[in-house]
Amino acid sequence: MKTSNRILWMAALCLPAVAQVRYEDILRGPGDNWLTYAGDYRGTRHSALKQITPANAGQLTPKWAYHVPKASGLRTNPIVYNGVMYITGSNEMRALDARTGRLIWEYKDTRSKKEAVNRGAAILGDKVFFVTGDVHLIALDRRNGAVLWQKQYGRVEDGLYASSAPLAVKDKVIAGVAGGDTGMRGYVVAFNAETGQEMWRFYTVPKKGEPGSESWGNYVEYGGAATWLSGTFDPESNTVFWTTGNPWPDFHGADRKGDNLYSCGFVALDVDTGKLKWHFQATPHDTHDWDGQAWPVAVDMPFMGPHRKLILYANRNGFFYVLDREKGQFLRASKLVDKLDWASGVDDKGRPIVVPGKDPTPSGNRVCPGVRGATNWMSPSFNPATGLFYVITLEQCDIYTSSAKEPEPKKNFSGGGAGPKPNEVGQFFLRAFDPATGRRVWEYPMTGPGESWAGTVSTAGGVVFFGDDDGHLVAVDARDGKHLWHFQMGEGLTASPITYAVDGKQYVAIASATAIFSFGLFEPVRPVPVPPVKTVQ
Numbered sequence: 001m002k003t004s005n006r007i008l009w010m011a012a013l014c015l016p017a018v019a020q021v022r023y024e025d026i027l028r029g030p031g032d033n034w035l036t037y038a039g040d041y042r043g044t045r046h047s048a049l050k051q052i053t054p055a056n057a058g059q060l061t062p063k064w065a066y067h068v069p070k071a072s073g074l075r076t077n078p079i080v081y082n083g084v085m086y087i088t089g090s091n092e093m094r095a096l097d098a099r100t101g102r103l104i105w106e107y108k109d110t111r112s113k114k115e116a117v118n119r120g121a122a123i124l125g126d127k128v129f130f131v132t133g134d135v136h137l138i139a140l141d142r143r144n145g146a147v148l149w150q151k152q153y154g155r156v157e158d159g160l161y162a163s164s165a166p167l168a169v170k171d172k173v174i175a176g177v178a179g180g181d182t183g184m185r186g187y188v189v190a191f192n193a194e195t196g197q198e199m200w201r202f203y204t205v206p207k208k209g210e211p212g213s214e215s216w217g218n219y220v221e222y223g224g225a226a227t228w229l230s231g232t233f234d235p236e237s238n239t240v241f242w243t244t245g246n247p248w249p250d251f252h253g254a255d256r257k258g259d260n261l262y263s264c265g266f267v268a269l270d271v272d273t274g275k276l277k278w279h280f281q282a283t284p285h286d287t288h289d290w291d292g293q294a295w296p297v298a299v300d301m302p303f304m305g306p307h308r309k310l311i312l313y314a315n316r317n318g319f320f321y322v323l324d325r326e327k328g329q330f331l332r333a334s335k336l337v338d339k340l341d342w343a344s345g346v347d348d349k350g351r352p353i354v355v356p357g358k359d360p361t362p363s364g365n366r367v368c369p370g371v372r373g374a375t376n377w378m379s380p381s382f383n384p385a386t387g388l389f390y391v392i393t394l395e396q397c398d399i400y401t402s403s404a405k406e407p408e409p410k411k412n413f414s415g416g417g418a419g420p421k422p423n424e425v426g427q428f429f430l431r432a433f434d435p436a437t438g439r440r441v442w443e444y445p446m447t448g449p450g451e452s453w454a455g456t457v458s459t460a461g462g463v464v465f466f467g468d469d470d471g472h473l474v475a476v477d478a479r480d481g482k483h484l485w486h487f488q489m490g491e492g493l494t495a496s497p498i499t500y501a502v503d504g505k506q507y508v509a510i511a512s513a514t515a516i517f518s519f520g521l522f523e524p525v526r527p528v529p530v531p532p533v534k535t536v537q
Contacts, residue, residue, distance in 0.1 A: 063101075084097065118163055151191060186225040187201055204244045227243070288317075304436075337395050370426060378454055489510075
């Protein structure tokens with residue numbers, strides 16, 4: 001196999017051979033380190049760091065920038081451990097000094113001919129893991145980028161590719177697949193982190209004859225329900241939650257009558273066996289391409305009286321759901337956006353009350369929200385101190401069209417399309433919700449072209465960082481959304497920020513379209529004493 005690996009600077013990696021990223025380290029959640037795509041297993045994206053506060057956030061300045069060669073539209077979410085940052089691109093990974101941005105090593109898989117966006121890495125033990133566009137999971141030595149093992153877990157010829165950050169849990173690495181618009185069958189797969197041996201595989205479209213397959217009609221073998229976003233995990237119940245994408249064909253549902261299980265929601269799986277515990281489907285029989293790809297956030301908080309173990313789930317279809325994560329019981333749904341007309345509400349079982357006449361048509365049908373959804377895979381966050389859930393939302397409606405053309409499996413045909421009128425470009429808002437009541441507490445409106453894909457990160461310092469629609473990294477007060485600071489990145493943002501610390505200094509990092517930027521508090525330059533000039537007589 002042809003690969004390329006360069007070790008450029010080992011001085012920064014003088015780590016003892018026994019230095020391992022343990023499962024217990026990841027369980028502790030983000031502090032100095034940022035060890036999962038979502039920061040912690042539960043998906044809160046809330047950091048214990050508090051050096052940056054509303055009082056001093058205005059003093060943030062750029063510390064370094066690393067421009068990724070030939071990059072375009074980076075979606076990577078950095079992983080940081082012991083002062084080393086791991087970033088990914090299409091079929092490649094790099095290790096950077098998190099203090100300075102200096103390149104330590106790089107790995108390029110020159111074998112893969114499939115280019116695809118890549119959302120990040122996973123870390124466990126002495127390994128970092130990432131997926132390639134042609135559906136390989138690769139384990140690298142995190143100290144030098146050497147290949148330790150790789151496993152192919154799908155084929156491009158079957159309409160699949162891979163783009164998500166893997167999830168390392170206990171002794172396993174779990175990955176998903178993309179390609180739900182092509183006529184494929186989605187799944188989640190777990191590997192032994194040490195050896196690469198496949199441990200289990202769960203298909204998000206039941207096989208013909210299995211329970212749930214009757215909900216698919218003609219396309220059960222090619223139903224879609226891709227798994228292209230990283231999952232979250234509840235250690236107490238040993239449950240991994242993985243989101244599922246749209247059914248196929250996306251906009252034409254006449255030949256797949258039924259709920260189309262398990263698309264447009266998420267599945268709760270036993271992490272040891274991959275067995276389904278329960279599932280939640282936000283949009284049964286979706287015809288608007290509303291993937292369920294915004295991960296379930298696990299929190300413990302009072303709800304309707306007693307303290308409960310909850311799932312918070314902001315969905316592309318326009319609703320914000322609260323579920324009991326022990327039983328999978330639906331508890332409540334409230335509106336994420338004002339522009340929502342395809343359903344009048346949600347019933348007591350969590351099913352949408354669909355408004356008739358809102359399916360796509362050959363001539364076009366205006367429906368809200370738009371095809372990008374009320375939110376999407378842009379990362380939400382939850383601050384236990386404020387009790388608020390922070391999420392990027394999009395107020396937009398689109399014209400949805402359908403086509404009765406016979407779709408061909410494994411080909412990129414979606415059965416129609418969607419897009420806004422030229423004068424109806426949407427507007428993004430950062431919104432804070434109280435999950436206990438469903439109330440919108442505050443919102444931060446954005447200007448811009450309606451093209452952002454950036455999310456949020458929350459900190460114990462009381463600050464929420466996010467990427468806005470104009471290409472700024474922004475800091476606001478977590479309590480009331482008051483603007484504190486911003487920095488113009490010079491290009492669009494298609495990734496979410498993280499925060500980490502090295503040598504007692506807190507940093508905030510984000511990928512722009514072509515580079516990684518890191519910011520920290522301003523440090524005044526101390527003048528160097530100048531010895532007095534001696535006069536020569």
